[in-house]
Amino acid sequence: MNTPSVVDGRPGHCLSIGDRGLAYGHGVFETMRLAEGRLPLWPLHRARMREGLARLGIPCPDEAVECSLRALLERCPPAGVVKLTVTAGEGSRGYAPGVVAPRVFAQYFPAPGRPEPLRLAVSPHRLPHHPPLAGIKHLNRLDQVLAAAAVPPGRVALQLDVAGRVVETAGHNLFLRCHRRWWTPPVDRCGVAGVMRRLLLERLLPERGESAEERGLTLDDLAKAEEVFACNAVIGVVPVAEVGGGGELCSGTPHGSSPRLVGGGVSVFSRLIPVLVVVASCLAGTLASARFWLESGLASPLRVPEAGLELEVRRGEGLGALARRLHSEGVLADPWPLVVHARLARLDRIQAGHYHLPAGGRVADLVAMVVRGEVVRHRITFPEGLTVREWLARLNAASYLADLPLTLEALEQALPPPQGESVEGWFFPDTYLYSRGESALALMGAARRRMVAVLDEEWRRRAPDLPLADRYQALILASIVEKETGVAAERPRIAGVFLRRLARGMRLQTDPTVIYGLGEAFDGNLTRAHLRADHPYNTYRVAGLPPTPIANPGRAAIHAVLHPAAGDELYFVARGDGSHAFARTLEEHRRLVRRYQIDERPADYRSAPPPEAAR
Numbered sequence: 001m002n003t004p005s006v007v008d009g010r011p012g013h014c015l016s017i018g019d020r021g022l023a024y025g026h027g028v029f030e031t032m033r034l035a036e037g038r039l040p041l042w043p044l045h046r047a048r049m050r051e052g053l054a055r056l057g058i059p060c061p062d063e064a065v066e067c068s069l070r071a072l073l074e075r076c077p078p079a080g081v082v083k084l085t086v087t088a089g090e091g092s093r094g095y096a097p098g099v100v101a102p103r104v105f106a107q108y109f110p111a112p113g114r115p116e117p118l119r120l121a122v123s124p125h126r127l128p129h130h131p132p133l134a135g136i137k138h139l140n141r142l143d144q145v146l147a148a149a150a151v152p153p154g155r156v157a158l159q160l161d162v163a164g165r166v167v168e169t170a171g172h173n174l175f176l177r178c179h180r181r182w183w184t185p186p187v188d189r190c191g192v193a194g195v196m197r198r199l200l201l202e203r204l205l206p207e208r209g210e211s212a213e214e215r216g217l218t219l220d221d222l223a224k225a226e227e228v229f230a231c232n233a234v235i236g237v238v239p240v241a242e243v244g245g246g247g248e249l250c251s252g253t254p255h256g257s258s259p260r261l262v263g264g265g266v267s268v269f270s271r272l273i274p275v276l277v278v279v280a281s282c283l284a285g286t287l288a289s290a291r292f293w294l295e296s297g298l299a300s301p302l303r304v305p306e307a308g309l310e311l312e313v314r315r316g317e318g319l320g321a322l323a324r325r326l327h328s329e330g331v332l333a334d335p336w337p338l339v340v341h342a343r344l345a346r347l348d349r350i351q352a353g354h355y356h357l358p359a360g361g362r363v364a365d366l367v368a369m370v371v372r373g374e375v376v377r378h379r380i381t382f383p384e385g386l387t388v389r390e391w392l393a394r395l396n397a398a399s400y401l402a403d404l405p406l407t408l409e410a411l412e413q414a415l416p417p418p419q420g421e422s423v424e425g426w427f428f429p430d431t432y433l434y435s436r437g438e439s440a441l442a443l444m445g446a447a448r449r450r451m452v453a454v455l456d457e458e459w460r461r462r463a464p465d466l467p468l469a470d471r472y473q474a475l476i477l478a479s480i481v482e483k484e485t486g487v488a489a490e491r492p493r494i495a496g497v498f499l500r501r502l503a504r505g506m507r508l509q510t511d512p513t514v515i516y517g518l519g520e521a522f523d524g525n526l527t528r529a530h531l532r533a534d535h536p537y538n539t540y541r542v543a544g545l546p547p548t549p550i551a552n553p554g555r556a557a558i559h560a561v562l563h564p565a566a567g568d569e570l571y572f573v574a575r576g577d578g579s580h581a582f583a584r585t586l587e588e589h590r591r592l593v594r595r596y597q598i599d600e601r602p603a604d605y606r607s608a609p610p611p612e613a614a615r
Contacts, residue, residue, distance in 0.1 A: 004075040006106040009067035011075065019103060021087030024095065025140030028052035029085040033234050034108070037078040039069070041233055044195045049086065052136035053102075058088050061102040068106040076108035081234055083107045087139070114336055117241035118230055120169060121155035122219070123147035126162045127190040135193035144170040156230075158243065161190050166217040172230035172238070173197040175212075176221060182212040183221070196231040237340065297337020298364040303330055308358045313370055315352040318342070322350065322370065331357070338363055351375070354400075354436040377433040382447070384429040384554035385482045387516070391427060391444075391552065400436040401443070414441050415448055419472040425479050425549025426451050454555050462562035467503040474561050477502075479549035482557040483512035486578030491560035493582060497572055499564050506570070508539040516550035576602045 005013050021027035030045040039045070046065075053060045065086065072082065089101035125146040133140075147157035148170045157170040167185050168174055173194040176183045182205055187193045205212040222228065228240040302309075309331065313322060323338035332338065353375030357366065368374075380398050382391050389408065396405040408423075417423050428450035434443055459471040468474050477498060485491045498508055514530055515522050517537025522530075531538070537546045571589035572580040575596045583589035 003110070004072060004108045006068045006072045006075075008064055008104050009071050011071065015105065016090050016103075018090040018092075019087050020089060020091045020097065021085065021103070021139050023091075025138060026056060026097065027058065027085060027087030027139045028056065028137050029083060029139060030137060031232075031234055032082045032084065033236075034073075034076070034078070034080045034082050034111075037073060039073075039082060041195055041199075042069075044198060045084070045233070048137065048193065048195065049084070052138060053086060055132060055136055056088070056138065057097065058086065058100055058102055061086065061104055064102070064104045068104045072106040072108060077110075080111045081109040083109065085139070112235065114334075115235055115238050117239040118156045118169070118172075119154060119241055120158040120243045121151035122244070123150045123157040123159055123170070125150050125157075125159070126164075127159050127167050128162055129189040131189055134190050135187045137192060155244070159191075160219075164218070166219060166222055167191040169230055172232050172235075174217075174240075175200065175229055175231065176217060176225040177227035178221060178225055180211075182210055183215040183217060184212065185217050186214040194231065195233040196236065200231065236336075297334060298341060298362065298367070300333060300337070300363055302357055302361045302363060302366060303333065304357045304359055304361065306359045308356050310376070311355045311357050313350060313352050313355065317350070317352065319350050319367070319370065332363065338367065341367060375435040377435060379431050379433050380443070381431040382427070382429045382552070384557065385479075385551045386429065387551050388424050388427065395440050395443070398440075400438075401434065401440045402437055403440045406440045406444070411441070411444060415445060418448075418452055419470075420548055422548040425475050425552055427552045428454055429552055429554045451552070455558060458555070458558045458562050463564070466562065466564075467499060468561075473545055474558065475553070476545045476549045478553035478557040478561045479551045480508065480510055480512060480546075481560055482553035483551055484510060485557065486574075486580075488556065490580060491556055492563065492565035493567070493569070494572060494580070495557075495560040496564035496567055497569050497582070499561070500568070500570055502544065504570075505543065507541075507543050508545070510539050513537045513539045513546050513550055517546075573597065576600075 005011070007014065015022060028049055030049050032039050032041060032045050049065075050060045065084065069082070069084065076082075083106070085105040085107075087103050087105075088097055089103045091098055091100075123146075125143065127143055143159070144157075147159050151157045156172070159167050159170060161167050165185065166174065167187070168191045173184060173187075173192070173196070175197075182200075184197060184201065185191065187197075201212050201214075222243060228243075229237050230240055231237045311326075311331075317325075319342035320339045323332060323335035323342070326332040326338075327335035350370040351373035353373065355369055355374065356376045357369075378398070378400055380394060382394065386394075388411070392406055392408060392411070395401070398404075412423050415423060415426075417426050427444060427447040430447070430450065432443055432447065455471050455475055459474060462468075462474070466474075468477065477495070480498065481491055481495045484494050498510075501508055511526055514533075514537060515526060517533075517535045518530060531540045534541060536542060537550070539546060568584050569582040571583040571586065571592075573583075573589065573592045573596055574580055581592045581596060583592055
């Protein structure tokens with residue numbers, strides 16, 4: 001034997017040929033899940049062991065048991081299965097035990113893989129009623145041996161008692177869900193009172209608001225069950241996918257009901273029994289706290305590098321399928337806590353997209369993330385005053401957007417202007433969040449809808465008697481105010497100047513419109529020749545507003561145009577620090593121009609203040 005084993009607290013493999021456990025099955029055993037170097041269900045196993053020993057007339061050797069377990073755990077890996085056996089010890093020939101000197105054997109086995117959903121076959125070998133041995137894990141396992149041998153390969157033996165009632169499988173207890181209640185067969189006459197069965201009845205199901213009870217069950221009940229699962233302390237919970245016949249079958253079921261199984265070895269259930277895993281499996285925490293396997297699994301860390309991991313949840317992928325994929329990719333140590341949690345909480349519908357899994361994140365964090373749709377959100381910012389071409393340049397340089405590169409022609413075709421002949425001005429400046437693979441056109445559509453909503457709202461609340469025919473004229477003027485303003489507080493004042501000039505029939509005479517009309521021909525130096533050029537955006541030569549906006553204005557500029565500052569100022573000139581000097585008359589304006597543009601023009605002349613000053 002290659003796996004670690006301990007006999008009476010010391011490493012060893014040898015058993016006495018005269019041991020009563022070997023000769024008569026006089027003893028009990030417990031098979032326990034080992035997790036993180038501990039036996040989380042040990043208190044429950046110990047309680048059942050003590051009951052079994054008491055029924056068999058064997059004093060419980062608590063000290064030897066604890067010593068053997070400690071010795072084994074010091075020598076074996078931190079995860080797997082531990083089998084603890086206590087026998088009546090050596091004795092002479094004959095059934096009378098005489099003086100009982102218990103022996104303790106502890107063995108380690110590697111952890112089994114997660115089983116597939118069970119396919120059951122009814123075994124022809126019936127469990128006899130024997131109340132003195134019912135429920136305990138005594139060493140005489142011949143009923144299970146015979147039952148397992150009587151079913152086809154790949155099937156798990158479903159065991160009935162001599163009355164034809166369902167008891168258990170050869171290794172699992174069973175739970176059925178019928179009429180919104182959980183039922184499990186009683187084990188007071190035969191069968192094993194499993195540790196996981198006890199947890200489900202006394203704690204796991206009640207804690208989740210479920211009702212569970214022991215009830216005599218027939219094969220008809222099994223056929224009609226809404227959900228069926230099997231459980232034990234090693235594998236936890238496993239779904240039952242199918243139930244069929246085995247060898248020689250019963251001719252009928254109790255209470256005179258018509259037979260469900262007839263003929264040797266043929267499955268006659270007309271449908272698969274639907275199975276959902278609806279309870280937590282086993283415990284996986286410290287012995288002191290006895291944390292449940294499910295809670296521990298959800299609290300376990302994800303296996304991601306320090307920089308985190310980018311995760312794509314595919315369209316149509318459920319939480320269970322995602323869990324299995326992440327397990328195959330090494331991100332999840334065990335997919336089943338996530339699968340079980342998905343079924344318990346009905347969370348199998350998750351949102352597709354790209355997610356960022358941070359280092360140190362837990363399985364529960366992953367669940368919350370994909371259920372809420374907390375996909376990685378990238379951001380792109382369009383400041384106030386940019387033209388549509390400048391928007392497109394930023395958009396086409398962004399990462400993870402679809403439909404790129406986006407051209408002006410494609411934008412105009414997909415999102416024609418709500419009013420006017422140009423898309424210029426119809427996109428609201430802001431920071432926009434998007435997920436990977438999102439359409440660039442969709443993002444621009446959101447910006448357009450936002451601008452329409454803001455413009456409509458501001459237009460409805462506009463001040464009276466403005467020299468503007470409609471909201472589009474307000475948008476055009478707002479774009480000019482946006483380009484002329486360096487200091488935010490001056491927007492209403494600048495808007496007032498332009499509105500008064502419009503009301504009096506004066507030309508706006510604003511440089512930004514001229515520059516916009518020049519387009520790519522503008523090299524950064526506005527000359528007198530430019531101001532004399534004849535085009536519709538030259539407000540030095542053309543009266544009124546230009547034909548379209550010259551940029552995409554923000555809400556503050558729109559609000560300023562529709563709620564201008566009162567006054568009689570008709571002129572303003574840049575001071576060179578981003579602010580302006582305002583004048584009521586042309587003579588006053590000329591003096592200010594000479595002062596700030598010639599006499600006191602600063603060396604670091606600028607049309608906008610430094611960012612901090614602008615705030």
